[in-house]
Amino acid sequence: MEIVLKDRIKEAVKIIYNSEVNDDLIQIQETKKDFKGDFTLVVFPLLRFSKNTPEKTGETIGQYLKDNFNAVSGFNVIKGFLNIELSDAWWLEYFRKLTVEETHLEKCQVSNPETILVEYSSPNTNKPLHLGHIRNNLLGYSLYRILSGCGHRVVKTNIVNDRGIHICKSMVAWQKFGNGETPESSGMKGDHLVGKYYVLFEKNYKIQIEKLINEGMDEAEAKNSAPLMKETREMLLKWEAGDKEVFGLWKLMNSWVYAGFDETYKKLGVDFDKIYYESDTYKIGKDIVLSALNKKILYRNEDSSIWADLTQDGLDQKLLLRSDGTAVYMTQDLGTAVDRHNEYKFDKNIYVVGNEQNYHFQVLKALLKRMGYKWAEGLIHFSYGMVELPEGRMKSREGTIVDADDLIKEMQLTAREVSLELGKLSDFSDEEKEDIFRKIGMSALKYYILKVDPKKNMTFNPAESIDFNGNTGPFIQYTYTRIKSVFRKAKQMGINTEQVLFSGTKTGPKEIELIKLLCKFSETVSAAATGYTPALIANYCYELSREYNQFYHDFSILGEADEGVRNFRLVLSRVTSEIINEGMWLLGIEMPERM
């Protein structure tokens, strides 16, 4: 609609003021709630053509639109703002088209679909997942749904950081202190078990460092020469050399971790099309680095470590291979990117990675470009903010890490508590109930995270449980189940809802308000896709639910005597439920039929 209006206004300016105007001078926005009208033209930019006051210019254009465009039923000018009113008939016609859509994503389809890789999750195999990973996973998965919903070919990838010095730490600790403990013998989830040894390593390592410092060593040297660290470095060397025993242990412990991760992923409702392992890609990275060295793009230090000089790009020197020849993080990422492009020839490769790695991705892109990979332009760092606690970052040292599995469990327990208290599910089996509790709990958690602008840091307060009322996932689910309930009731009353057709004649302002919002769905999804912002959809779903609840409260649907009005309200309700459902689907949030 905005585009149509824009063209009409351009036409108006041309005829009235005999001037061609640029599109960006015609600023159309939705009219604020406090004013009468549907769309608003900001007239200030047009004054240079009208050479008149804002009021007069607005009047003139408004009158022209009213006279020449039958969708425009009226207008008013307040200060420099021309509020354009569209006729109910126009809105109804627009809505009628929604009622016959197969899916409400039809209008979101892009004209030039791209191949897009979305990399998300990217766990380390030395620790279980925590709240930060939850945000990552939910954002990544939702991004996948949104982009593919708009017609792109999206590949969900995960790069598992399964090698490196930190992985060796938990291996060393397990060897020394583990006494052969396994997930089976301990009853612990595999990722948590391995995490336990990582923590154990850090604890003992710290003790060794302190001891050395007390013996007169300076801190840097102590960190370097603590026996545990020495053993770990030796293990990494052995690993890269393919030592059989080390490799066996590595495989075993990683298999425990993967079993644990799979459980958590399943609970979160996320999955992947292709999983990469850095234990594979680091080698490709090494080759790339060595060949770039031959081309003199990189240089070798006297201690034989290999570096890139990025000072011309405003960045620093960057180490790419250690003096002992082993790979670093950046080496792997170079390999992964090249490997992926060979396999998929992607247009875009989106990395869902926290904003603490902004610099890393700047360097990665600059390096690839320097090495001559043109497609590096398509690397996009989807940089999201950290999840913080009221007192700041989560710190493992202080034991303030919010564990993913614990939080998920807690959400579902709370959902059960709330539901049982309300007692609306007495005719369901225990299994069905548990499934509903799960959906409610997860929606509370997922919505809580996804409603926030991804770029911003967000705060999670463990002391306050995540809400189930107000601007929340369960509120939206509740609205949806209410509508479902209306239709169940309608069926009982013998109304054939399948055949209820749209016959929009008598509508009030509240219905029109709802219709306006429903019409905004597709543009909201498109905006979320181009701006990589699932939060827009989350907030839209909330706004729609709120609007519907007001309507529901103020008007009777099935109790309405006039059959035409009743049917219209039924159709309105149906489309609302469909759009809520699709919107939440794009966020990866499941909807129950009852709750």
Place this chain on the structure above:
RNA sequence: GGACCUGUAGCUUAAUUGGAUAGAGCAUCUGGCUACGGACCAGAAGGUUGGGGGUUCGAGUCCCUUCAGGUUCACCA
């Protein structure tokens, strides 16, 4: 020290990318069930958008400055 990011009601957060009187939720207070589902609805109160300058018809949004917090610049990942 260099680079980058953030700062909005007591708390959690919106704001159509420079537009009108900064919008919600939670918490607090008040009202609404003879029900199509009260996980709801209506109302009250709560703001110098960290402070100060500037740019212009117009600034939470852009520029400068200052304060506070954070991230990063590792032979960690």
